[in-house]
Amino acid sequence: MSHSxxxxxxxxxxxxxxxxxxxxxxxxxxAQADAKTMKNPVAATAQSIANGxxxxxxxxxxxxxxxxxxxSEMASTLAKIxxxxxxxxxxxxxxxxxxxxxxxxxxxxxxxxxxAMRGLNGKPGISDEEMWHxxxxxxxxxxxxx
Ligand code: HEC
Numbered sequence: 001m002s003h004s005x006x007x008x009x010x011x012x013x014x015x016x017x018x019x020x021x022x023x024x025x026x027x028x029x030x031a032q033a034d035a036k037t038m039k040n041p042v043a044a045t046a047q048s049i050a051n052g053x054x055x056x057x058x059x060x061x062x063x064x065x066x067x068x069x070x071x072s073e074m075a076s077t078l079a080k081i082x083x084x085x086x087x088x089x090x091x092x093x094x095x096x097x098x099x100x101x102x103x104x105x106x107x108x109x110x111x112x113x114x115x116a117m118r119g120l121n122g123k124p125g126i127s128d129e130e131m132w133h134x135x136x137x138x139x140x141x142x143x144x145x146x
């Protein structure tokens with residue numbers, strides 16, 4: 001494609017976000033809340049963490065590594081071509097926020113310029129609840145919430 005594939009998408013997301021935030025009818029969508037203070041509605045039970053791991057293996061391990069430590073074939077490729085490397089999710093460094101809500105928004109909306117990491121928002125079969133399971137899993141492999 002000759003035009004930027006991200007321009008339209010970004011615009012669409014911005015438009016969507018704008019229209020959603022004015023609409024309280026969006027049921028059980030905590031998106032309106034500020035990411036930092038957004039409350040995790042899903043208890044981090046063993047079941048939830050297991051669900052999260054399954055989803056992580058499917059959607060995240062490719063980049064962040066099976067162990068979530070940022071070591072993967074994709075990560076070395078990205079580093080080689082000078083792109084942003086997928087973060088180590090097991091360290092205590094959070095460049096994009098360390099609360100459950102902030103991690104949720106990372107997962108939902110993606111991270112980084114030019115969609116270095118794409119969000120899961122809109123993926124078929126992925127609801128908010130699935131994304132919270134992933135948050136719980138990421139928490140379980142990383143430093144605890146402070
Ligand atoms: C295409 C590769 C790719 C995939 C797939 C991917 N990520 Fe990322 N992720 C990145 C990159 C690159 C960054 C770092 C962006 C930056 O440093 O600005 C990142 C950053 C993050 C961060 C922020 C870390 C911090 O330090 O604040 C979290 C959390 C995260 N990813 C979780 C996930 C989860 C969970 C999934 C699966 C649902 C996922 N990522 C899928 C590439 C990816």
